[in-house]
Amino acid sequence: MFPAILIEDLTKDYPVGFWRRRHYRALDRLSLSIEAGEVFGFLGPNGAGKTTTLKLLMQLIFPTSGRAEILGRPIGHVDARRRIGYLPENPYFYDYLTAEELLTYFAQLLDVPTAARRKRVAGLLDRVGIGRERRFQLRKFSKGMIQRVGIAQALLNEPDVLFLDEPMSGLDPLGRRDVRSLILELRDQGRTVFFSSHILADAEALCGRVAVVAGGRLAAEGRLSELAEFTARGWELVVANLAPEALERLRPLATRVTEIGTGRYTLELPLTQAPERIIPEIASTGATVVSMNPVRETLEDFFIQRITEAGTGARGAMAEGEHARR
Amino acid sequence: MRAVRHIALNVFRESIRDRVPYNLVLFAVLLIGSSFLLAQLTAGQDVKIIKDLSLAAASIFGLFIAIFIGIGLVSKEVERRSIYSLLAKPISRPQFIAGKYAGLVLTLAVNVAVMTVAMYAVLGYLTWIESPDFKASWEAPGPDPALLKAMFLIFIELMLVTALALFFSTFSSPLLSAALTFGLYVAGNFNTELRNFEHVVDSPAAAWGARVLYHVLPDLSAFDVKTQVVHGFPVAAGYLWSTAAYGAAYIAALLLAAMYIFSRRDFK
């Protein structure tokens, strides 16, 4: 079996400068292989080259060098597009059409049979939570609603492979949850989902594998749980009603102890202190365990570290305040 | 082919929702109406004035539609990025260009048809109320079928201008496209003067340049048979078809060039 998506040494230079033409390398020899049925997270800070990659795969721009295949066929094959769906970053659609008309128009272009069209359009609009507004012209839609319409149009042909560029952007927390459950639903139907994001939590909730790009280069690739950068470095334990003598017994085990309030402490424990052992010990002193979380590097830490290593400075490495520390 | 039709119909729907053609058609109808009033004051000359005004209005309003919608057909989609989700569908870029062009031609056809009907209605009414003495002095009958010949060539000319606008807009900004299209429209109408240019100048280089321009620029004056038709001079069917064939060849070349350029473009 061929991979659902195969990317080989894909490179894109954008011409910059008005008078003196120079080139800016937005993507540098990216190679990836995504199996059918995978939910693959394509992560990276703003300006990393995620959108560039997706636009190259959709043939909206042409590569400087390198190649790619989708479903075993070189990209650009018009017929291969019958089996893929694409949600552009911050999509825009004809604002003189209603949501219903837009989807009907796209369904016609995708050769959805007339008999099935009406039902499919209505079903998808229901699925993404567009209600009576579907009869409004899109100029009256908010950003989040447009994003939902964008997701619906990407699913019109029941695609085998889906490309979603920042599918969560512009959505409220409820919308983000909806999109997450939709992506898992698509996975359960056996579809391949390739989505980009600058938020680690999205990937943690959805992906088997991820690739991290920074500055146009592949920085890491693999299962999130196996990526050394993202494995837990220890545990963070919050306890209450901890007696002073019990604290003294725990202190040597912890790397750091912080008092939050009376009898309330945060204990930072190394990875070797397995929770299965230490929690009964605390409980036997009569203290309460309030919370316990693995401490791991966040995507943001990771970006900053990589980018500093690459010596390019922390260019736009911050996510929109969405920290994934657990 | 089906994709081209769907894209074309969407262009038509957009142009109707944008209300641009409505306004223009309405304007043309008003103009024809007022020409009718004007004619009341100029005894005997009325049909000629109305024919002149109607044909000129069809030409000018069609020109505005062709240029102002034509330059936005492609560039607006690229600028607003609505083209991203469209081109991810199974349609090729040449199909996209063909669909956009066909859609605007459809819009223009409806416009020209409405104007033609309005013109014949006014002329028919005039013929009906006018006294036989006046009618005897007319060079051509009121609702003269020959007027259709003029309208036909106006329509082909508008198709050519649309192709020009579309062609320019595949690689330049809307403003520049509008300027270039309008410039070529004007130059194209004075094309015959270029042919005489070489007899007027001494420099062989300038004469040669004029000759090249004469062959490259569209000869739009060929599409103008308004004067002949209004004055009742015959326009041969052979002339109509050869001029239409010239227009079709020019349009085909422009569209092929537009498709070629557009197929190689990066959308950023």
Ligand SMILES: Nc1ncnc2c1ncn2[C@@H]1O[C@H](COP(=O)(O)OP(=O)(O)O)[C@@H](O)[C@H]1O
């Ligand atoms: N049309 C363009 N011209 C020049 N540079 C561009 C263009 N589009 C993107 N870039 C640059 O390429 C880099 C990657 O951009 P992009 O792929 O949009 O990043 P991401 O989607 O990961 O945020 C950025 O540094 C950006 O400034």
Ligand SMILES: [Mg+2]
């Ligand atoms: Mg992006």
